[in-house]
Structures are given as structure tokens and as C-alpha cells.
Amino acid sequence: MAGNDMTRRDRAANRSSASVPRADEGAPAPVLARVLAILDVVKNARGAVSIVDIEAATGIPKSTTARVVGELVDQRYLARGRAGVTLGVKLYGLGARATIPQRIARAAEPVVRRLAASTGERVGVWVQQGVDMVSLTAFPGRLPMLSTRVGMRSPALTTASGKAYLAFCDDQAVVDRVSAPLDGGDAQRFRHELASVRRSVVATDPGVAYLGIVAVASPLMGRSGAVVGALSVAGPASGMEPNRMSPLVRSASRTLADRLATV
């Protein structure tokens, strides 16, 4: 019986969404992973979600799912309606108290809008999380397929926003973790590229992260002078001129940093 339970837990941990830590010492991680996986499924669903749907999406057995969902409803992380569960008021309050994203998003809104208007391309503000850059706010450009969804993840290793962030990141552990997949020559080239980004204060992705999409980004500096994210412009390779974009992005990023400092 114990063997079966472990297999189920492992399956659940594997099937849950990105960035859920694997259990190393046992107890809390798989349980926490279950909770986070369930919240993710409910978030991604359009409208209410049933226990059966959650079980199908996460692989967590129905009895466990029902139990955890019950707890989440009691604590108002989820709300129960006729058609199933939706995200609850508690998450709204917690999200509103997420200071750093709130502050950056509020300060960024006019800057992002202006830069999108002057470039005609998608503009985004990204923050680092693990080996990804996560979208905090974005304004659409002329390519409708480029997502402007908050929470969208992009690899920090290959995107312009990732490189802009990493070049100025004080925490070497973060840089090491992101660049871990690179070996020998690639790792050295990456270090040189980051050094070059530090000199120009601009990073470019010539179409590596997303085929046919070129992006230019500049680091976003926070109040304390440490990098808190990156501002990027992304568009189709055929239309994007990195040389024209670079000064615009750099300038917008400085403007945003100034706004952040006064908020």
C-alpha cells in the first residue's frame, strides 16, 4: 500500500504545473505540491471546475482532491458554486498585498503603453522566477499571437529579458542555475554575452527563444539599485530593427526605474 501511495504522489508531483519542487526529505513538499497544483488547475480553467476535472488534470486521486479542495474552500482560497469551484477571495487579498508586482505593474502601465505606441510592437515587463522570466504586465503589438498574459513564462537563458536581467543580477547562484545546461564553449560565450549586455545595458534575442521573434530588452532597476526585472520589446524578425529599438528600450527602462523609485 505504501508503495502505491508513493507512486501516486510522484505522479501528482510530475503532472502538476511548472516549478513545483520535488520531494527530497518527504513530508511537506508533496502535500504542498498538491495544493499548488490544484490552485493552478482552477486558475487555468475558464469558469468553474469540478473535482473530477481537477483529478483528471492533476492525477491526484479523487478522495484526496475532494479533501484538499474542501480545506481550500474553508480557508477561502477557493469558492464553491453550482458548477464547481473557482478561485476565492483570499487569493484576491493576497494578490493585492503582493507589493513588488503591484508596485511595478502600477508604475509600468503608462511607460509600457507609450513604448508600445512608439514601436508598434509588444512590450512586456518581466520578473525572474527560478530559471524563467515571468510576465508581470504587457501591452500588445501588431503580432496578435504574442501573448500579453500575466504569469506567462519564458526561459531566462535565451530571451532578451532573461539576459538583460541576468547580466545585472547580483546573485551568482541564480545565474549559475539558469546557465547550468550550457557546457564549455557555450557557457563561455554566454558569460561574454552577459558582459556585453552590461556594457550596452541592452540584451537582444535574435530569434532563439521563439523562432521568428526578435526581442530587445533592458534591465529594470529597483529602488535599492538592484535589478528587479526587465523591460522588453518583441516583434517579428522581418520588422524588428534592434539598433532602432535599443535606445528606446533603454530609455523607457530608465523612466520606469525613476517612477519605481518615487512610488
Place this chain on the structure above:
Amino acid sequence: MRTAKWTQSVSVLDRVSAILNAFPAGGDGLTITEIAQRAGLPKSTVSRLARNLVETGYLDRDGDVHYLGIRLYELGLNVEEPRRLREAAGQAMRRLSAATGCCVQLAVDDGDRKLVIASARVPGDDSSPRVGDWLPDELDDADEGALVCATRPVIEQGEQIAILAVSARRNALDPQLVDPLLRASALAVGRRLAVRQPER
């Protein structure tokens, strides 16, 4: 059937909630020590859970200081009910704020407190509750400068679904002016909600 795993699952969520609830609405970050103190949990427990929560984006970390993280920000944007209420109440709240010269909040039940989900602010006001704050508790003392709220329930389908509040310093709040306006606004929001017919 209660098993050890069941108890484990309940207590982990309780511990995570205690950690997340420790963060004040003011936006100041907390160290592990401060979180442990506010949450009433051992530092080792907080340290371990905080690491998981940082990795999954539920907490942000800036050196020693932790903040509620981007994952929560993202989840918060996807909560339907407050969005629906905000849309229905926005215009009435702005008008009420203009008519009273005070800040106006819309709040919903959050356990034994009321969570502010929308706020119409007056320029220069720094002290009124903001979105994510809780409405101040009833005050017994006669402090003239204390922040108080005149409140009125917003009713939908016969049930109280939210609270509309006008907040000001005690000595600046004129009930004779505010009460009738507040009553009318709460009714207006209720009517707006009825027109919009939520999917339930």
C-alpha cells in the same frame, strides 16, 4: 477515514496560510524571524516552507526580506467575484467619493474581517484602507482623529454580498451628510448587480 496523511495535509495548508497571512497590507517585507513570530511557527518550519514558496513564486525574496510573490499577484487577477463586484460598484463609488469628499471602499467577508476589494480615493489621502487592506475594526475609544467607516450592506438576491464604506477621521465624518448618500449608493450597486445577472 482519517489517516496520518490527512492530518499532514491539513496542517501544511494551515502553516502556509499562517505564513501568507503574516504579511501586512502595508507592503513591508518580512524576515524569516518576523514571519515565524507573526505566524506563531518555529523558524525551521517557516524557513523550509518559505524556500518552497519562493521557488514556486508564492513568495519573493530580496536578500533576507520576503514579500508575497508574483504567483499570488497572478492568481489574484483571476478571481472572478471581486472583479464582478468592482465593475458593478465603480461608478457609484466614484460619485459617492466626490459627493462626500471622503474615500470609499467596497469590502467583502474574509473570515472575521472585511477585505477591501475596491477603493475610490481622494487625492492626497494616504491613510484610508486600500485594496488588499481590511476595514478598521469598530473603535470604542473617543479618539477624535481615529479613522472610522460608515458602512452599508450591498444586497444581491436578498443576501449581503459586500459592504460599502465611507472612511474619514472621526471628527470629520458627518453622519447627516454621509448616511443618506451611502444608503442610496449601496442600493444603486445592488441594482447594478441585479441587472448584470451573474452566472452561478
